[in-house]
Amino acid sequence: MAIKRRSFLKLTGLTLLGSTLSTIIGNLLTRGEVKAKGYTQSPEALVGKRWVMVIDVKKCKEGRSTCGAKCIEACHTLHNVPLISDIKKEIKWIWEDTFEHAFPEQTEKYLEELFHGTPFLLLCNHCDNPPCVRVCPTKATFKNEEGIVMMDFHRCIGCRFCMAACPFGARSFNWFDPRPYIKKVNPEYPTRMKGVVEKCLFCYERLAQGKLPVCVEACPEKALIFGDLADENSEVNKILRERVALRRKAELGTKPSVFYLMS
């Protein structure tokens, strides 16, 4: 019975190491066990290189008194976004705010008066140079090949570094289990779980089915225009060539993909 503490500890260490290794090897061995012939994109999918959204502020204002903010409602019901009344814990993908809040650095008397009462729709800007993607320690948020800043909710550890990095306040965190706050559920789309960050995803799941984002579709005024900026002949390209559009905090160099037509 001459086992020394030192050798006992060594043995324990080896055992631990061995079991970790065997798990890893086991995982590696069964990695090729997915039988797929292959994966493809769905044939009806809308394909783009850089999706952008153009918001016609004037049209939006004109229709606002009658439309009942259908874009917000459509988005939030489709994506099972919980309705939390406490503004400290609230979750929103698309919402409206005033000019001063949307463009705080542009604020001066005349502009403020000019845009008094004009709603500005705010959502994730799907920046071309997104700081949130840069800081994510697990690549849970990433930029896909169509220019959408995606969220992989399976991977998010809830460190909220992306929320610190986003200069647009576009991200929300699930401080609690969101399910009790979802009144009517859409069974076709998941909810989120507590402890992950969420935001607008430019309806990537609808694009895959050949449909436009739901907010664009829901707007009775057609104030939201969605398209591929990389496509020279797209509608968004034509509009941006002709009319004055602003992007929020363009000076930060994140290259937002949401444009606001101001005239």
Add this chain to the structure above:
Amino acid sequence: MYNTGKVMFFIIVLIIFFTIPVWLNWGRLEAVPQPELPKEEKKCIESKEYMRAYHMKLLDDWRKKAIRENQRIYEASDNEKYTISLQRTCMKCHNNKEKFCDRCHNFVITHPDCWGCHIAPEVAQKWQ
């Protein structure tokens, strides 16, 4: 070794403590779980044996392909094509999580957190 008697005693107590489940269930043959298969559909996307052994690998691959690589169609080994979606593809046939997923998962005490976000059909029904 000092205090051999005491040390050995407590080691034995510990071993017995940690193996309580074995002693409590000694000699009992628990019924092997019987997940309820869909009645209308006869064929899953891959063979039954494969699905039984590797569905978690497949699902893991699915979510990577669909979310991260934008590849949303799965071409099965018999060339049949399926849309990648847990809620809109798998659970359309396997329309009861409790009777299908949970029966085995509970038996082997594994708790995948799929259902923290994805909505099981029966949960969706109750919700409305």
Add this chain to the structure above:
Amino acid sequence: MLEKALVGSKKYWIWVLFLLSIIFIGFLCYLYQFKVGLGITGMSRDVSWGFYIANFTFLVGVAASAVMVVLPYYWHDYKEFGRITILGEFLAVAAVTMCILFVFVDLGQPMRVLNVLRFLSPRSIMFYDVIVLSVYLLLNLLCGWTVLHAEYKGTKYPSWLKPFIYLAIIWAPSIHIVTAFLYQGLPGRHYWLTAIMAPKFLASAFSSGPALIVIVALLLKKVANFDPGKKAMETLSKIVIYAFILFVLFYLFEIFTAFYSGIHTHQVSFKYLFVGMEKHAEWAPFMWAAVILAVIAILFLAIPALRKNETTLALGCIAVFFSCWLEKGAGLIVGGYTPTPFETITPYRPTLPEIGITLGVWATGFLIMTILYKIALEVKTSHELIVKYEGVLYKK
């Protein structure tokens, strides 16, 4: 050597039990948070980091500051620090452990923490922070423990350790620089977006960390008959005050840049923190307390006569410690998030469970520190004869 932590006076055990009970309360609070979610804290959509990350940042500094006692001893062969280097190294171990715990309790999905290792993301500063912190922890454990073990055996530490000691010295500043980079590279957070963040972090770390060592050393002198050496304390207190003055200067430089340039976005956070905005001034008392403590600290530590007096030295170091803690704990995080990207104010106030968890983590750190210090002091004093007779220490 571990056995030395298992025997001790009644006072030692009361202290350990006290810490354990706080850890227990903190643990209960954490279970509550684990079950319900981070919503039990005062954090919000707009102020999405709070007390946990603030303490994490502060403690990274404390950990890095160990270099201020290790470097003179090993690099410049400054013998006077011989008795306190181990205090520095073990302080670093305790501080890094607390850092890791603070990051952990701040996660929304703690069960997925290993995703950071599964999906390495070298574009994220967090990736580098994980590397530098864990390596620093290992280096300090290795160096501190091996040197102490050699002393225990009555020999000199083995020569293979030397490269590790030097590496630990070079490594120390990196942990705080990387932590500063977490903040200073974010667009749109103007309070953080400044190149002086890293030097300011280092300066406040190199004052608050050694200040803590001074306080602990003075305490140990009282309760454990440990004499750090008069000369060592003098040098250490000089380090504290020089670094602290640098820190205050760096802070003033920031205020100069913000207010002389007149750039609105650079000023608003300072305005909110010190005088308040839009009827919100939640943190002004704390910021002014930090200012007052800084003045006291400079008075007590810059005047040689006061610095040499043990009572004023202790008070000055306490002032340094809390002043730095308030600047990082209250100011840094809240200032970065307020005003929000919409130029609105969302006040942040930590909740009771949040404070409970925070205290629990601190208590864990102090427990680790207590145990390591106990071992270190027992080893150190086992080679010398000290007698306390009628309140006076006699040493062989």
